[in-house]
Amino acid sequence: MSKAQEQKARLSLEMLEFASGMFKMLGHPLRLQLVELLDLHGPTTVNGLAELTGQAQPTVSLYLNRLKGLGLLGSRREGKETYYFLVHPKLPILLDCVRDCSLE
Amino acid sequence: MSKAQEQKARLSLEMLEFASGMFKMLGHPLRLQLVELLDLHGPTTVNGLAELTGQAQPTVSLYLNRLKGLGLLGSRREGKETYYFLVHPKLPILLDCVRDCSLE
């Protein structure tokens, strides 16, 4: 089977569940903004993101944890601070899609 | 400003609202499956999609209308049947992202 045919194979129900879960997680303005800011600024602390978004710290922390739980983000602790960063390889592509849309 | 810099401009709150609304709409297994099937098969009737997904007709009709309302799908009536089809230009790109993920 050629590569093009492979790419157009029908998605399994399992994959649909997984992918829709991803989209659902991005289907919230603040969560999408957090991902976008991490794409622009690289690893950032919870308070840094709270200031950039103007949201309360517990709210930001909660969403960052949920994004991490789904495999979209990672985190590392440095002293008192926790830096979050993108880990899922497709996120920059999705964000570029969104940026393209905003230019049209 | 270079094209690369344009592409990395920070998204407006308006755009974040709009884009997260799109992702939210795709954040449901059946809605994502409907979009995927329309990408694979081209324009398809409501009953056709109900059979392909195994879901009840009212459920499929409801979701198709919501996808259309957000500008992701279009429809045309031919006699008794209504054909739905993709209209948003970024959907095939997003679906290819998902298909790529399922191969890794």
Added chain:
DNA sequence: TAAATATATTGACATTTATACATATGTGAA
């Protein structure tokens, strides 16, 4: 150990959303 700072967790409430079912609307053929 105590205090200060950064982050994570919990609980309560309102709102939204999913789901299933019944039914209404619209179309073409008899």
Added chain:
DNA sequence: TTCACATATGTATAAATGTCAATATATTTA
């Protein structure tokens, strides 16, 4: 107009989610 079929809409209940305040945990410094 009446019937049969395709689609759309409405309703009710259950489940999931957002939001925010209070509080707990963890780390560093005094």
